[in-house]
Amino acid sequence: MVSKQNTLPILNNILFEAKKSGLSLSATNLEIGVQTKIGAKVEKEGKITIPARIISNFSNNLPAGENISLELSGQSLKIKSGTVKAVIKGLLADDFPLIPKKKTEPLFNIGSLELKIVISRALTSVAYNEARQELTGVNIILDQGYLFFASTDSFRLTENKLALNKINVNKENYEIFAKKNNNLIIPSATLTEISRLISGDIDAPVKITIEDGQIFFELESIIIVSQLINGKYPEYQHIMPKEYKTRIVGEKNLFQSAVKMASVFASGKTGEITLKIDAEAKKILVSSMSQDTGENSTELNFDITGPSQEVVLNSKYLLEGINTISTSKLALLANSEATPLALREINEQTGEVLNDYTYIVMPIKN
Known part of the structure; x- marks a missing residue:
């Protein structure tokens, strides 16, 4: 995590700091800071900042299995690994910004693999228009029974809730903090960095601490460490229907393929496709039409309860929602052509519609 702007050249550098306890590396763009420690035999303490691009490209090409020797020489870092040597010019470490250190204990721990899924879902509907900065982040609500992660760009919305009894919570600190401030906004860029750091197959606890406008x-x-977005997140929960008149359950892959094909023929910038839900015939028709490309329709035999519906949706938004569903079957929930359509996962064993994750997409009103 280094700055992409050149207003402060040192922000393009990584701080190398050798202490008796080992070697620490730090980087920051003034909004997000990253620190890590590496086991090392330190013969002499010292620190310097080195351009991130150069050290990254150099280290990626070093021979595997060789020890690396680092030596500070004035404003340069001498590196030796096997038969490879390099001298990289740096900048004085005294000018490197201080990265805040936490003063309190973590509020809760979340398993890294579960957090990666939550982040992936939340980032799907984050806004990238900085005119409303609060929508460029992910809203976290610290509730008594659940931890909510939500995001919206006004066209779609995701909400993921984690039961507190299923994660490791510091109950006393959590309750004290939640009474003061239970509604926070984390920048999407921060969560993107967290997701990148999480390995895809190793589950480890992620300890989360919140204090002084930082997380x-x-x-x-x-x-x-990251700054929190200073602002008030929209009261999104009031647009989420409490109940749905029509429920459609079917194979995710079949519905995904039908929406993909319909999107090819969808017209306009909104990529309009139509879902015609026939409750009596237990069929759903996914169709689209364009004067330029032609038309397409796919009929699916799904389990349907409730009245028939017809709704027009943005194919891109609907498809991105389908992609976040991790179960083999999904549920579509609808009330009318003018109200939000919801996607939810299905319990593979019981067939129950799960409510811990909801993806909402707003209809296109013709």
């Missing part, structure tokens, strides 16, 4: 994530030897 800290600890994953093994890595600490990420």
Whole structure:
């Protein structure tokens, strides 16, 4: 995590700091800071900042299995690994910005693999228009029974809720903090960095601490600190229907393929496709039409309860929602052509519609 702007050249650098306890590396763009520690035999303490691009490209090409020797020489870092040597010019470490350190204990721990899924879902509907900065982040609500992660760009909305009894919570600190401030906004860029750091197959606890307008994530030897977005997130829960008149359950892959094909023939910038839900025939027709490309329709035999419906949706938004569903079957929930359509997962064993994750997409009103 280094700055992409050149207003402060040192922000393009990584801080190398050798202490008796080992070697620590730090980087920041003034909004997000990253620190990690590496086991090393330190003969002499010292620190310097080195351009991230150069050290990254150089280290990626070093021979595997060789020890690396680092030596500070004035404003340069001498590196030796096997038969490879390099001298990289750096900048004085005294000018490197201080990265905040947490003062309190973590509020809760979340398994890294579960957090990666939650982040992936939340980032799907984050807004990238900075005119409303609060929508560029992910809203976290610290509730008594659940931890909510939500995001919206006004066209679609995701909500993921984690039961507190299923994660490791510091109950006393959590309750004290939640009474003061239970509604926070984390920048999407921060969560993107967290997701990148999480390995795809190793589950480890991520310790999360919140204090003084900042949030800290600890994953093994890595600490990420980020500023929180200062603002009020929209009261999104009032647009989420409490009940749905029509429920459609079917194979995710079949519905996904039908929407993909319909999107090819969808017209206009909104990529309009139509879902015609026939409750009596237990069929759903996914169709689209364009004067330029032609037309397409796919008929699916799904389990349908409730009245027939017809709704027009943005194919891109609907498809991105389908992609976040991790179960083999999904549920479509609808009330009318003018109200939001919801996607939810299905319990593979019981067939129950799960409500811990909801993806909402707004209809296109013709």
